[in-house]
Amino acid sequence: MTPSGSLGTGGDAVRAGVSPSARSSSLPVGELVFAVLMVGLGMFAVAGVFAIHVPLGATVGPRVFPIFVSAILLASAVAVLVGVLRGKRGAAEEGEDIDTSLPTDWLTLAKLAGLIVAHLLLIEPLGWAPAAAVLFGGVAWSLGAKKWWMAFLVGILLALVVQIVFGGLLGLSLPWGPALGWLGRMF
Secondary structure, eight states, rough: OTTTTTOOOHHHHHHHHOHHHHHHSOHHHHHHHHHHHHHHHHHHHHHTTTTTTTTTSSSOOOOOHHHHHHHHHHHHHHHHHHHTTTTTTOOOOOTTTOOSOOOOOHHHHHHHHHHHHHHHHHHHHHHHHHHHHHHHHHHHHHTTTTTTHHHHHHOOOOHHIIIIIIIIIIIOOOOOHHHHHHHTTTT
């Protein structure tokens, strides 16, 4: 809000330490990328709804809730995209605990992306819990855990709890893998 009580980017930009003219002249690449990705995700979700099999004779089928969520996601994403293109930008938070003068830590981002890919590739051969343990422990290590072995130990315990609750008790299809196949037969 500006002092006059109306919304505008000028007051927000001044409070953020950026002059309104400098703020409006630069292209908000990050905000545009986010908005376009969200529009794409919304379109993907809407298209995915029509791949859901609906039993014959069902009056309210399994598509109702996904259609609702997909429509809200797509409408919100389009609204954000239009707002960004019209010059509305998010104000920088004063309470952010980041140092904007430092460059992006691309090595940490690469580690995190690699761990996600490794998780996806390890689910089938190892099972969900061991793959998730590698992901949880690796993410903690990448983000600076002091005791890397403790991060992996907590990752193993957390993955086992999730595997047992969701894969065993709730019956979701999380592969047990060769190491935990004996545990899967108990459920």
